[in-house]
Amino acid sequence: MPTAVVTGASSGIGAATARSLATAGYHVFCAARRRDRVEALAAEIGGTAVVCDVTDETQVVALAATVGSSLDLLLNNAGGAIGTDPVESADADDWRRMYEVNVIGTLLVTRALLPALVASGAGTIVNLGSTAGHFPYEGGGGYVSAKHGVAAMTETLRLELNGRPVRVTEIAPGMVRTDEFALNRFAGDESRADAVYAGVREPLVAEDIADAITWVATRPAHVNIDLMVLKPLAQAAAHKVHREL
Ligand code: 8X3
Numbered sequence: 001m002p003t004a005v006v007t008g009a010s011s012g013i014g015a016a017t018a019r020s021l022a023t024a025g026y027h028v029f030c031a032a033r034r035r036d037r038v039e040a041l042a043a044e045i046g047g048t049a050v051v052c053d054v055t056d057e058t059q060v061v062a063l064a065a066t067v068g069s070s071l072d073l074l075l076n077n078a079g080g081a082i083g084t085d086p087v088e089s090a091d092a093d094d095w096r097r098m099y100e101v102n103v104i105g106t107l108l109v110t111r112a113l114l115p116a117l118v119a120s121g122a123g124t125i126v127n128l129g130s131t132a133g134h135f136p137y138e139g140g141g142g143y144v145s146a147k148h149g150v151a152a153m154t155e156t157l158r159l160e161l162n163g164r165p166v167r168v169t170e171i172a173p174g175m176v177r178t179d180e181f182a183l184n185r186f187a188g189d190e191s192r193a194d195a196v197y198a199g200v201r202e203p204l205v206a207e208d209i210a211d212a213i214t215w216v217a218t219r220p221a222h223v224n225i226d227l228m229v230l231k232p233l234a235q236a237a238a239h240k241v242h243r244e245l
Helices: 012-023 035-045 057-067 092-119 141-160 181-185 190-196 206-217
Strands: 003-007 027-032 048-051 073-076 123-128 166-173 227-230 235-237
Touching: 003 012, 003 057, 003 092, 012 027, 012 035, 012 073, 012 206, 027 035, 027 057, 035 048, 048 057, 057 092, 073 092, 092 123, 092 141, 092 166, 123 141, 123 206, 141 166, 166 206, 181 190, 206 227
Parallel strands: 003 027, 003 073, 027 048, 073 123, 123 166, 166 227
Antiparallel strands: none
């Protein structure tokens, strides 16, 4: 049975992808900070729960020990946005936290699991980027910078792994309505979170991204999907969203 590690598996795209991969036949290591959530998910899909904060190297090393000597797929999904302050008034601590989870977290997990991915003979790394990692927008601030970091790291890694049996993909979603992304960005302010999706007929949902990731992972081993950008029909560009208000 192929194996997969999904970080940030406690909700949203991570949880949906863990379910989708399990349906596709993977044994999924569901990694996230919230024990109750990963244990419930792992029980539901017949996977393994691992409590892991991707920014804590000790916990990441323990995750790698739990996975063992061979791994087929790593989804670096843990991440997120904090705030929408313009650069001129940005909170440096918010930027540090975003860089830490999106970039350093991806680095730590990738570094720890790379030997197992190589050992599988046909490993795949999927990094969850964002349209924000390719197209800056006002107020995107630290999130835009962090996701550009994820995009750059993904490209660099593919170059460095050339000749070894590990594919490297970036999935770059635009507007995806999940339970927590916008709520976390606005520190739990539901009206600001809801405003992000106001009048948008059908934002993407976590299952749309899970479907794409599962498709990427299940291509023949010689096919590397470098980058996949996904947006809802209503979003022609980061700034160009059709709203029916
Ligand atoms: C989510 C897309 O537009 O909120 O990664 O930056 S956006």
